[in-house]
Amino acid sequence: MRDKRRLHHVGYVVSSIADTVEAFQSAMGLSWDCRVIEDPLQMVRVTFLQTDFPDQPLIELVEPHGRRSPVRDFAASGGGIHHVCFEVADLAAQLTENEHAGDVLVRVPMRAAAFDGRRIAWVRTRAGALIEYLESSPQRSYSG
DSSP, X not given: OGGGEEEEEEEEEOSOHHHHHHHHHHHXXXXXXXXXXXXXXXXXXXXXXXXXXXXXXXXXXXXXXXXXXXXXXXXXXXOEEEEEEEEESOHHXXXXXXXXXXXXXXXXXEEOGGGTTOEEEEEEOTTSOEEEEEEXXXXXXXXX
């Protein structure tokens, strides 16, 4: 299973995409397409920045959207690196592997606005890392 994963992006929580995107572009030499996506299920707004190499992982800026946003307190305290996201060929198999490793599923698979409806799931590892898994194409449901 491990050879079927690809680092897709690193998520960075910010208070405001509009107020920070230029600093990220400048500091890291990243490109931005000016697209900001609202995800009502996750209660965030996100945007992606990339290097000049299309096969390299993206940087995702995550802004809280709404009073109940799960990243609101983190953004208010200054934000920072929040998660890493791996694209996986089989989301259900990946989650089963995480379950057997003793990791905790913190958000069940759901369709993500930022990824054209592909499903994502969130896992907290035993080491404390927050990992987002993104299915590379639609797969079967997880019955964990």
